[in-house]
Amino acid sequence: MRVPLSWLREYVDVTLSPRELTAELTMRGMEVSDVEIGGEGWQNVVVGRVLHVERHPNADTLWLTRVDVGPAGGELEIVCGAQNLEVGQLVPAALPGAVLPGDRRIERSKIRGVVSNGMLCSAVELGLGPDADGIHVLGHHDELPVGQPLGEAIGEVVLDVDVKPNRGDALSMVGLAREIAAFTGAELRVPEPQTVEGDVAVEDRVSVRIEDPELCPRFTALWFDDVANGPSPDWMQQRLVAAGMRPISAVVDVTNYVMHELGQPQHAYDADAIPGGEIVVRRARAGERLETIDHVDRALDERMLVIADRERPIGLAGIMGGASTEVSESTKRVILESAIFHGPTIRNTARRLGLRSEASMRHEKGIGPDLPRLAAYRAAQLIQQITGATLAAGIVDNDPGPHPARRVSVSVSRMERLLGLPLDAGRVRQLLEPLEFGVMGDGDELEISVPSHRLDVALEADVAEEVARAHGYERIAGRLPRAELPPYRTDPSEPRNRVRRVLAGIGLDEVVTHALFDPDDLDRTGYDGSAQHLIRLSNPLSEAHSVLRPVMAPSLLSSLAENARRRRPDAWLFEVGKVYWMHDGPPTPRERASETAGTGRYEAWELGIALNGRPVPVTAGAAVEPADVATLKGIVDALHDALGAPRPEYRAEEPDTRHPHRHPGRAGVITDAQGRPYGSLGEVHPRVAEAWGLPGRPVDATIDLHRLLELVPQRIEARPIPSAQPVDRDLAVVLDETTPVGELLRVTRMSAGPMLTELTLFDVYRGEQIGEGKVSYALSMRFQPDEAGDEKAVEKALNKVRGSLRHHLGAEIR
């Protein structure tokens, strides 16, 4: 809310500087998010007096003026195009070298052959309002000293106060003044409207029927005859502009003025447009429409509350009036509404129509029960003053009150325990009474009566906050953390963080990408962007971020592509992130291990690795090869080694379950020793790489982190250091080329038993000596016997390996 200080001062004396006031309000929970010091954008602009005006010798529409700009500048000749100049006026004069808002610089210049020593300014040039037609006249006599810098003369200080949603009562000048009065001890001056009532009884003119009292607990109406509606006075217009409102006409401006002054939104109707003065407050009916005063024709529904005449809606309750009853300069008779509507209904309607206004915002936050009537009479006073209208006698009011104050029972000791502050009944009274709370009782249990404008205080904790606020949060003595500690729990994020640290240690860069992405990215990656299991948004910011990713691949490829576009095609990176999907029906094992809010949507942590090109630049004397599937496996193996998990096994993906973004001949699954897959890896399909604009032959892997981390042993048991020397043996094995080498390694490892500590495939050979369709593999094995000289055991193990390879794989051992 924009709060012009000069307006605020009408209700409370403020002796603090704007900076001090800002700090004080902020410390009381009325956060001042910005301070606008009027005239800050004006440099070298002063109050000038027009001494002489004559036609510009060379231009029919321009004037040549002589202006007294005070002792510093003397009398200056200034060319001006405005048509409202008169001798004797006080005007804003921008001297040569002046700066105006928008960083506009004014210099001495020649205009149609005549030197102009500066510029006389309009309101729009000063940033004071929309008026561009004439000079912004400051006065006609001696209202301001000639030569005074304009900022000093008329600069307004405007605070931008961020009133919290629970403090609707502070959304007004009086509401804020009340807070300031409470903490500075100054007196609060609430307007006490004086009105003169005419002979006509309001009941003879207006009737109000409330069909749904829950949505409209209070409705008051006043009636005015003989309204002469013209522009509102300058002082009112200036305040409204400073507060961010646009002046319209006297009657409308008064309703806006009172809303800013007291916090009560109001609406004025052209009474002659309401047949019989009959007003009905009801829900809209299906199919009804209303043209609002912004001239938009709106479709209404039963969830919306409207103000209607006998037949049709004439306004959206609490949000915006209708065009048919809009007050204009020709309006003669006016009905003034001051009402309380159901906040959630107003909020819901305003949101759905995209029509949030200063009024709806205040209704949402709630209006105190005593406010409508005060505000109605305050507006009546101003309308009478300004338009000379006659006020009908009496007021239509469905709930004149009285409205008893809400009572809250509190315990002083409980509030002490909550706040960590020493308190007693006297101190509570001392703190709360300036805020208009009543405090009854003297012991531990107190009855607090809540002022009618404070709708936010209903519980003991709310009262405790008021106590803390009045005491000053800054004066609460902070205490170092203490108290009993909870039992130890393991950190669920730590294993994931180990994975991240290991991968960074291996030399990969970590990326974090959006979980929300474009369904087209799935299609581009070979997946189905229209698949049923995708979690989609109903209100995405854009199509580019409209689904939660079900797989990591598009994120990984887009990460590579992002860098390739920046001429950085070589990238080795990883992301630890979630994938998301939807599934009706009983959860799968993976889903049972996933996080879910229980709505059939699941999310699980996944590791994605993507490599493209070389890890480091080609360097003289170093063999730096681009990444391929083998590089990726090396990284995956190293990750397992570093985590203490057994190395995985790799096998080709079955064609029907193959990940569609991968090269069909270079796609594999990552499995545990029992052959259960928990990840996949391979080379990116060249068509997918092309679709992403990826050069080279990128490879990627994705791993179910939950399953990977399950493989990490809880405890590592140390093995005794063997006394015997290890025994090294090599083995040459010839297999059919259709037999995967993984099978050779698996069978070797299984048949060799625990004595085999290292197994390396150190050569692969194809050639005539081996024979058509055959491959020769050279394995190097290291055995660790238990006892020195236990070579027999090694030979036995080796024989078992030979036998198994022959038996299971039809191998020829050479």
Add this chain to the structure above:
Amino acid sequence: MSQLRTDLESLRADARARLDAAASADELDALRHELLGRSGRLTALLKQLGSVPAEERPAIGQLANEVRRELEGVLEERLARLRDADLDARLAAEAIDMSAPGRPIRVGHLHPVLTLMRDLRELFHAYGFEVFEGPEVETEEYNFELLNIPPDHPSRDLWDTLYVAEPGSVEAGEPRPAEDGTILRTHTSPVQIRAMRALEPPIRVIMPGRCFRYEAVDASHGFEFFQVEGLVVDRDTTMADLKGLLEEVARALYGRDVATRFRPGYYPFTEPSVAFDIGCLVCGGDGCPACKRSGWMTILGAGMVHPRVLEAGGYDPAVYQGYAFGMGPDRMTMLRHGIGDIRLFFGADLRFITQFPEGR
């Protein structure tokens, strides 16, 4: 003087001369063979020892041993010297350009926001806080209602929400929010309820994670971001404890001398509510555009857990109380490194990521 003695002496002189002249290890090896080998000259001479009169034999035998030792010594010495010379020559030949670049080893980098979150975990761990996690795809019930934010309450404006669509509605061209109220969580606060329901007091947890909001993207806003929530529930933790903790946290993160400000804030799920500021890190408190001339920067929101939230978590607010707080690690990382654009955090710009060795 026997002939044998003379022969030994001449062998000695001749051998020494030839050993001195030998220029390579091979030559020395050949000489060793010729002079001292099993069928070498010295052995040949010794075979004549039998023809020497018995009384002379010990003296000549001694001489023969002396010659052998001497020649062996010379030989070893010559050999060592030649080896040294060979090595020197090889080393000289092996000199490399020491100014040449090394063979590169790739160093990986961790994401700076996740590193800051690690630092927060470590910091809070020291105060006895454990990590607790919850889902990102949440329900309105947990995200709002259980946190004392009823439907159509104006405080909902604090969290613009991304709604998960009713299955099939997007495909049908009429997107509407899921009937079961599924949304993307707008803050980590719903995890407060999950933690209270899962744990026994005393509860002292931090809850890090990704959040989502319907928010236009600019240099300081994103629709995805991280939060770290904290929650303490026991019988006697007060607002003074909250203040003490936050002051310690600020000192740990921004230095012992950082100015702090503990002031009223507003959240529906805390009462009293707190906003916590530190002295502006850019201007030091004098006021600048970064702090909107206030001299302060808000780094977190906090408060005493609202009684209705305690009830929603399953606790009697007459017995249990505590505090909660929420921090924005993205913004904190921007402050830590002087990063001007929050958009750099989501994406894979390696020009950015690789600036942070080990993420720090």
